[in-house]
Amino acid sequence: EVQLVQSGAEVKKPGESLKISCKGSGYDFTTYWIGWVRQMPGEGLEWMGIMFPAQSHTRYSPSFQGQVTISADKSINTAYLQWGSLKASDTAIYYCAIARDGTYVWDYWGQGTLVTVSS
Amino acid sequence: QSALTQPASVSGSPGQSITISCTGTSSDVGGHNSVSWYQQLPGKAPKVIIYDVSNRPSGVSNRFSGSKSGNTASLTISGLQAEDEADYYCNSYTTNNKPNYVFGTGTKVTVL
Numbered sequence: 590e591v592q593l594v595q596s597g598a599e600v601k602k603p604g605e606s607l608k609i610s611c612k613g614s615g616y617d618f619t620t621y622w623i624g625w626v627r628q629m630p631g632e633g634l635e636w637m638g639i640m641f642p643a644q645s646h647t648r649y650s651p652s653f654q655g656q657v658t659i660s661a662d663k664s665i666n667t668a669y670l671q672w673g674s675l676k677a678s679d680t681a682i683y684y685c686a687i688a689r690d691g692t693y694v695w696d697y698w699g700q701g702t703l704v705t706v707s708s
Numbered sequence: 709q710s711a712l713t714q715p716a717s718v719s720g721s722p723g724q725s726i727t728i729s730c731t732g733t734s735s736d737v738g739g740h741n742s743v744s745w746y747q748q749l750p751g752k753a754p755k756v757i758i759y760d761v762s763n764r765p766s767g768v769s770n771r772f773s774g775s776k777s778g779n780t781a782s783l784t785i786s787g788l789q790a791e792d793e794a795d796y797y798c799n800s801y802t803t804n805n806k807p808n809y810v811f812g813t814g815t816k817v818t819v820l
Contacts, residue, residue, distance in 0.1 A: 624807070626754075633711070633814040634746075634754065634797050639807040648807035684753055693742035693801045693809075695758035701753050 591615040593685055593699035600705045601675050608671040609702045611685030616697075618666040619643035624695065625659060625670045629681045631703040637683075641690065642670065675706045710794070712737065712798055712812035720788045721820040730781040730798035736810055738779035745774060745783045749794045758783060764806035766793045793819045 596610040611623065624639040638649040642661040649659070658671040676700060683702050686695040713731040720726040730737065730745075737743055743761050746754035756765055758774035761781060771786045781800070785792055798812035 623757075624809070628810075632812045633795075634748075634799075635711075636807050636809050639809070650807055651805060676711065686754075692759075693740070694744045694756055694765075695754075695799070696756060696765070698753040700754070
């Protein structure tokens with residue numbers, strides 16, 4: 590069974606750093622793209638960026654380029670989304686999702702990680 | 709990259725059919741057969757219900773169907789049921805901008 594399990598909710602202050610994770614199981618981590626999606630409170634879904642862990646190939650949305658870092662550790666089938674300096678506007682639910690290389694469908698999704706940034 | 713355009717809300721009575729549109733450009737919806745649709749129940753993660761314009765994943769009800777004409781894709785829900793009340797998002801591959809995918813603005817479906 591394919592599963593994406595994300596790390597738990599976080600409460601941070603503005604200016605703090607954060608790294609959240611998404612651990613995959615039940616599939617070949619190296620043959621799927623992994624993407625990160627932001628959902629701000631009461632809003633829609635936005636692509637932040639996608640990565641092909643097998644080649645460390647990463648594509649960021651212009652809105653998020655330079656604001657976050659997407660990375661992965663193939664040895665433990667885990668992807669990460671990282672901020673160097675959080676802002677209140679980063680408060681959102683963040684989802685990871687996967688798509689098999691060569692397809693365009695994001696088959697499986699993590700349960701989401703709620704990040705709250707407040708002073 | 710601007711989001712694909714969906715109606716903000718669509719409603720229908722149980723048993724009726726409703727259709728949600730998703731309008732883009734020739735760089736996304738019109739240029740690729742890569743439109744997928746996602747259902748997001750309240751407080752839950754999105755779930756794919758249609759992929760490659762009109763294909764249903766295993767286990768998804770055949771009351772959901774997808775189509776495309778030009779730069780507009782559509783999701784139809786037939787025999788509307790209370791459990792269909794959710795937010796629905798289209799998604800398309802795009803050559804316009806990285807990361808090469810774009811979501812629609814989302815549609816809230818209400819079952820009257």
